Amino acid sequence: MTQGTDADTATDRATALAPALDTDALLDDPGIRIVVCCGSGGVGKTTTAAALGVRAAERGRKVVVLTIDPARRLAQSMGIDSLDNIPRRVSGIDGESAGELHAMMLDMKRTFDEIVEAHADGERARAILENPFYQSLSAGFAGTQEYMAMEKLGQLRARNAWDLIIVDTPPSRSALDFLDAPKRLGSFLDGRFIKLLMAPAKMGGRAGMKFLNVGMSMMTGTLGKLLGGQFLRDVQTFVAAMDTMFGGFRTRADATYKLLQAPGTAFLVVATPERDALREAAYFVERLAAEEMPLAGLVLNRVHGSDAARLSAELALAAAENLDGVGIVDQTAGKAGLRDPADWSVVSPEAVADPDPSEHEDTEDREPDPEPAPEVATRTETVTEDASVEQLTAGLLRLHAERMQVVAREQRTRDRFTALHPEVAVTQVAALPGDVHDLAGLRAIGHRLATGSTPAGAA
Amino acid sequence: MSRFQVVSGKGGTGKTTVAAALALALATEGRRTLLVEVEGRQGIAQLFETESLPYEERKIAVAPGGGEVYALAIDAERALLDYLQMFYKLGSAGRALKKLGAIDFATTIAPGVRDVLLTGKACEAVRRKDKQNRYVYDYVIMDAPPTGRITRFLNVNDEVAGLARIGPIHTQAQAVMRVLKSPETAVHLVTLLEEMPVQETADGIAELRAAELPVGRVIVNMVRPHLLDEDALRTAAGGRRKEIARALTRAGVTGSAGLVRPLVEQAAEHAQRVELEREQREVLAGLELPGHELPLIGEGMDPAGLYDLATELRKQGVGDGVGEGVGQGVDT
Incomplete structure (x- = not known):
């Protein structure tokens, strides 16, 4: 089969x-x-x-x-x-x-x-x-x-x-x-x-x-x-x-x-x-x-x-792992991991180099705050946002991998x-x-x- | 835990699988369990990938630590012939009765008689002792009829009372009823985290209690893993698509722009499902019964998956010594 x-x-x-x-x-x-x-x-x-x-x-x-x-x-x-x-x-x-x-x-x-x-x-x-x-x-x-x-x-x-x-x-x-x-x-x-x-x-x-x-x-x-x-x-x-x-x-x-x-x-x-x-x-x-x-x-x-079926379970999982590692990679390599400089330019290298993104989860809630924040605060927020986007995206990819496994299994059963x-x-x-x-x-x-x-x- | 474990559940919830996993989980440390089925479906044989079970107790699996699982497919006609043989030494006359359709007749016209023969056979196995006066089976686990029919099935006394008012069947019904209503028995209900099975579980428990039958545990089957926490999901739905697209690109995914929408949609569906599951968990919690949760075995059920589920049940305290367990307080 x-x-x-x-x-x-x-x-x-x-x-x-x-x-x-x-x-x-x-x-x-x-x-x-x-x-x-x-x-x-x-x-x-x-x-x-x-x-x-x-x-x-x-x-x-x-x-x-x-x-x-x-x-x-x-x-x-x-x-x-x-x-x-x-x-x-x-x-x-x-x-x-x-x-x-x-x-x-x-x-x-x-x-x-x-x-x-x-x-x-x-x-x-x-x-x-x-x-x-x-x-x-x-x-x-x-x-x-x-x-x-x-x-x-x-x-x-x-x-x-x-x-x-x-x-x-x-x-x-x-x-x-x-x-x-x-x-x-x-x-x-x-x-x-x-x-x-x-x-x-x-x-x-x-x-x-x-x-x-x-x-x-x-x-x-x-x-x-x-x-x-x-x-x-x-x-x-x-x-x-x-x-x-x-x-x-x-x-x-x-x-x-x-x-x-x-x-x-x-x-x-x-x-x-x-x-x-x-x-x-x-x-x-x-x-x-x-x-x-x-x-x-x-x-x-x-x-x-x-x-999103063109993205296979294997590729999605591999990409999720890449994202898990991004923090570490970027700490040492700065912008080396960037492949989309046009969109990426808003984030400073310091921001990418955040050592532990999870500590900032609380600041997440303040994200929609429309008030112009002082320079330092803005940078902190960018850091947080970006770090959790990595986590979030990795999560989306894992979810997708699970879905694709279900799709493949159902297909085999149906076959x-x-x-x-x-x-x-x-x-x-x-x-x-x-x-x-x-x-x-x-x-x-x-x-x-x-x-x-x-x-x-x-x- | 009670020595007679009756497993019911709505169709499609995997009650046969749970019964089999329970039989394996309880067969630890050299214990012997008997897994019985009563609906003539050969579900146990399919699950263990063996040939069809005869009307005969047969070893079908071994558990870690030298435990053994036996299985039996109870057939009402054969059980009736057994009784005739036991009480009247009928021999070939029994076969003649069968030929005439008398056995079929007796087990068909009175469903209560049929059920008392099925439960009676299981109760006999529960109480059977060897020469050293030890129980032959430490536990008997029954893959019982579904939730909608379980109370009627077990409440044989009421069913038979109007039909057989005296005689061995009547006596048998009363003996069976004594076992079924005692703390020796626990009736478990298998459900999924979906609205219909949960509703049916709640209804089934109410019926069992009204009939004074001992309700055991609620076993939630096929629980899917949660891969994202809900806060993250809310964020996902809340318009960070550009950032996600960039993150995808950074992760080495090509053409990420077109993927963001479906990925976020899938996450939203997941969030909705998680929310529905949370609601159903609350309904189940409101039942105030001890319970277990078993994970979904993605690749479909096979003997290896059964062992995994049995291990999971043991982790959750099933089979930790005879006569104790989380469910003890409500088993009676």
């Missing part, structure tokens, strides 16, 4: 190989009805989804953003800090031809409850909602959030009230969970064991099922002992109550899955230029391909760049991804110094997404 000084070559290669992802074209395409943002935890999925939502709305589309677990201040900035499971219109969307932005935060338990209420009559629905297994499953099953996110997506799409749905995916232990969970819950609820639990009697008459039946009673006996008799009775009640809904779950899970494969859907894999995040992104890209789901490209968040998946279009979002929690910030991110705002020096 490329190392250190090869970074420039690597940059050229990556630029040549990875096509640019045009997010505006994606958001403007009326054929695109669903954009799914996925990726591992902590890479900025929610912020990306929200920023795309703001941008799409301001470019004229009627958008709803479905977020799963937004940071509080981000949610507040969009006016969705109440967990009511209903899309709310976001105010403050600007632009001459602006559309609308709506946003909602998923409440997985309520979504589950709503499905039960919609598909079972009053008596049965109540039996399900009160069952301890239902309560446990609806609030805590590792895949429930993923399943309900997909369920909600299906519902929003079915309402057909928006022309673009942007969905954030749950903060799963693995980015792949959100594809697997709906199927897992579906096959679980549809599973062999549940069928056995529900209807052992049905199989009694069939010779081939005799063994199963024996196994069954042994098993329920064992599980009953292990978990307590009530456990199995509750399970059986739950399963019996859910019976009528199994078909529905299965059908909707399949429908949502097909929706995700449809041409109107686009997946954006979100990552940061770090090893783990890009490894997850690579898995995800492979998985989407295997599932025949349409990948639009990779959003690379928090990419560092530098407008590895591009080498594996040269076909994946990429847009980069330059790192911001702080968190984003207002529409203006989201707008800025949206702009960076659109321009691919390739930070200088980072491809």
